Amino acid sequence: MRILVATDAWHPQVNGVVRTLTSLSRSAATLGAEIEFLTPDGFPSVGVPTYPGLRMALPNRREIARRIEEAAPEAIHIATEGPIGWAVRGYCKRNKLAFTTSYTTRFPEYVSVRTGIPDSVGYAVLRHFHAAGSMTMVATDSLRTELAERGFRKLGFWTRGVDTRLFNPDQPAKLDLPRPxxxxxxxxxxxxxxxxxxxxxxxxxxxxxxxxxxxxxxxxxxxxxxxxxxxxxxxxxxxxxxxxxxxxxxxxxxxxxxxxxxxxxxxxxxxxxxxxxxxxxxxxxxxxxxxxxxxxxxxxxxxxxxxxxxxxxERSWENSARQFIGNLATLQPSRAPRPARRVAGQTAVSN
CATH class of the missing domain: 3.40.50.2000 (Glycogen Phosphorylase B;)
Structure with a gap:
């Protein structure tokens, strides 16, 4: 299965979303799935208000369409609700393509803490965003219950994992500090x-x-x-x-x-x-x-x-990837249109 994942969070950012998507890709490959990412790379960007050092991509519709059509995915997943996520959502709706989303960050609370805007406003926006998808994947049962109570529908489950080879107790740093x-x-x-x-x-x-x-x-x-x-x-x-x-x-x-x-x-x-x-x-x-x-x-x-x-x-990324791929496999497959090609002065579409 060829999967395109759209995300506003990407390297060099260091956060749970980036680590999750990187680990997902690595583990999915061992299960026969190929994941390509549509990221902020190559788009102009602006600084995020109230968050020095963090930048937000400014994607354009034509380039978003080109990247999706070039990838020709069998499934599309939108991982974040930023400009990249909204642009890919718009493309899918215009072309009647099914897509899934995931709820990974409490943006309403984050925005409320930084700006004072009530989180009810943020949740209304996110309900609208995710309602267009075939499934919204969440990582925990308690979050699924909470979002259902807030009016979110079509909620699915996608847990997280850990790389136990990288993260291990074998070589603790020597910290010359009072214990504990x-x-x-x-x-x-x-x-x-x-x-x-x-x-x-x-x-x-x-x-x-x-x-x-x-x-x-x-x-x-x-x-x-x-x-x-x-x-x-x-x-x-x-x-x-x-x-x-x-x-x-x-x-x-x-x-x-x-x-x-x-x-x-x-x-x-x-x-x-x-x-x-x-x-x-x-x-x-x-x-x-x-x-x-x-x-x-x-x-x-x-x-x-x-x-x-x-x-x-007992909580491997391979199990997490298997669950993610299983969610996509249960949905009606959809393939992005192939890029148009020129033939004798007219436009033809590759199939």
Missing amino acids: IFMTMGRVAVEKNLDAFLSLELPGSKVVVGDGPQKAALEQKYSDAIFLGEKKGQDLTSHLAAADVFVFPSLTDTFGVVQLEALACGTPVAAFPVTGPKDVIADHPIGAIDNDLHKACLRALTMSREACRNFAL
Whole structure:
């Protein structure tokens, strides 16, 4: 099966969406599916308001059509609701092509935090966006229930996985810091609710791995915390493996792939009881979820690192890719029109 995935989030961005799509492509190939991405690459872009360093593509209709027709996919999936996503959605509707979508980011809450626009407005826009698709894939049961209550329809399930070869407990970084080490990792931005973690009175050390627009302000506000900046690859894995507890304070993530990455490194998770942690941690002895994040952090210290690793080993990206492909296979196949070709002064369409 040839699949085209349209996404506004792409390298060099470092986030859960990019990691998920990259891992999906790699695992889908082993299952006989070929995934091509329609990304912001090659389009002009502008900076995202209130988010320094992040840029948004400005696609044009003709180039979107050319890329889709050149790919000639058997299935089209729209991963994000940004300009790329809207442009591909428009192309599919004009050409009566079926497509699927996924709900991966709580944009209504993100926008509300940054601008004050009520999240009800954002959800109305997203309901309209996703309603045109054949299926909207979500990563957790609790998110599916929540979106159904908000009026979303045609909801399907697509869970996430973890690369347990890359993320492992074998080579922890040597951190010369007081123990226990409570660590968080990801985008350092207001929607990640890092204040809830950094304001806690915890024993040992609080460590932040990552970069983002709030980093400078948080460093100044919390002088007792250690900010290590962005880490990648084996360096990232080593730092996750060196932590005693991974703290996930976000209230707005739809899943939080980084939870599985920490668990694969043998590090238990402490989080609030919200969508994502409720589904990943639940009542498994691999972490603690509590409305009191301080209590969750201390309780997570008692969890078995071996249990964390074993839990992650059962959640592969191959299983995630198989589920994604299965969702597409259940829908009526549709193929984008082939590019037009010139024949003796007239236009013919290749079949």
